[in-house]
Amino acid sequence: MKEFWRLYSKNIGGVLGLAFIVLVVVMAAIASLLYPTGPFTLTGSSYAQPFHDIFPLGTDSLGRDVAAGIVWGARVSLLVGFTTTLIAVFIGVVVGCLAGYFGGVIDSVLMRFTEIFQTIPSFIFGIVLVAIMSPSLYSIVIAIAVVTWPAVARLVRGEFLALRNREFVIAAVAMGMSNIRIILTQILPNALSPIIVISSLMVATAILFEAGLSFLGLGDPNVMSWGFMIGAGRNAIRTAWWNSTFPGVAILLTVLAINLIGEGLNDALNPKLRDK
């Protein structure tokens, strides 16, 4: 673990990304302390300028504090980003492992099933799913997970196909290892770095996806999210630029930080890049 930190800290981008995400997580965790009245409270006059008075980021058309929205919105964005990725990566890894390792009929069945999902444009499919299930945090998480797991499954399957016939896997079979142990201890660790990289990208994609849904008015109406703020502020973009810009910057920086973490993890977890 110590060794891992030493390697990870060599990547400056990764460290900066991690620091920023920690900041966002802390901010989300103490949102109720910072703004105990919540993001929907009307706290002042409408369209208050940012960097003045008590509203550092200004207020929107109804006089809601933009800074409060950013802090409370971080909760939603992180929650959606991480839970969606967790679900999608889990399904994708399981499907990909089985298809790539066992091949043959299992592979064909699982991959045809995966392709059903891939033939539908993912954003449209996501919108349809949310519309059917009626917008809520749960339906958004499920919808994003459903449209994103096929990419993971295909990636993992490809890695497993390539690794399946490598000499060290045959050696593991020759030493009497069971299939499940070979999958978990021999092949999966070798496929880990692309999985981690795609996971970090997926967290970012999921945050963007949620922002997109909220922008279109399909977000959970009971929670403040960054996408909803951009969508709500876009009508007044010429008179009150801060309404859309600050949540946009929040999304941009968070997504960038997550990508940097992914890169740092990849460097630290890949033993071939060590000692260099």
Added chain:
Amino acid sequence: MPAPLLELRDLRTQFSTQEGVVSAVDGISLRIENGQTLAVVGESGCGKSVMARSILQLIPTPPGKIVGGEVLYQGADLLKRNAEQMCDIRGKEISMIFQEPMTSLNPVLTVGDQVAEIILEHEKIDRKNARARVLELFSLVNIPAAGKRVREYPHQLSGGMRQRVMIAISLACRPKLLIADEPTTALDVTIQAQILDLITRLKEELGMGVLLITHDLGVVAEVAQHVVVMYAGRKVEEAPVEPLFDEPLHPYTRGLLDCVPRLDAFEQAEPDRLRTVEGLVPSLADMPPGCSFAPRCPVSVDRCRWQKPEIKEVRPGHLVACFVAQGEGLDS
């Protein structure tokens, strides 16, 4: 008489290819006793490795398939066992070392973990005790600074060290039979000798049988007690090691022995040429109807081209599949 450690009876392995079904192993029979080293010798592509992998059923199916024969381990046929039962045999009873130690180790796990995984698979033991066993094994196979080495990755080790790790893995559960598929081919000459000494020493200490697959006759002379010469999927000669080297009967074996460069070569008639066996192993899809070695054979007679010679014992313990060597070359 107790059953031998391992006995192959008329083992046949075929592959379906685009050119049709080919027999990579075409009726091989052999036996290994406890504490014995049996060498299987032959050129590349003669079916040695396929035979070795067939014993543990490591042939990818499809396209490969074991179509006949028996693999008797201590008298019981392994081919009748299911996949789960084979897992208990592999590694625990029979284990295998592969040719290329770089690719047969997992690049992302430390070598210590890789050895520990095998112990954990086969025995009810916790991780801590497994680690202690790994250290024991590493010193058994002469890995210096074992405590430090266990935490290293395969790419940090030299070829010889990697092969020692492979041997440690294969010995982890004290198998009774070790299959070594060209264990020294990828190594330097000096390391080769060390690895062979190691295998011989461990064989004696642990009382294992060893099936050594090689194309290197120098290796055979050094470590084996008994030799089987394979050509195009068939056994062409079998003998204890001294008679085979002193008096090879099959023209192919003679050809192989002639290929070994000798230090006294300058005393020979043509001192500056390295000898070879003329021609190539015939394609498995296009086998001649008679003896498969006939097209390359310097002493072949008419009969060799249309009839396959059966393997027969021509001297006590010395078997050969050649009409000429059996003294039947002039019958036709």
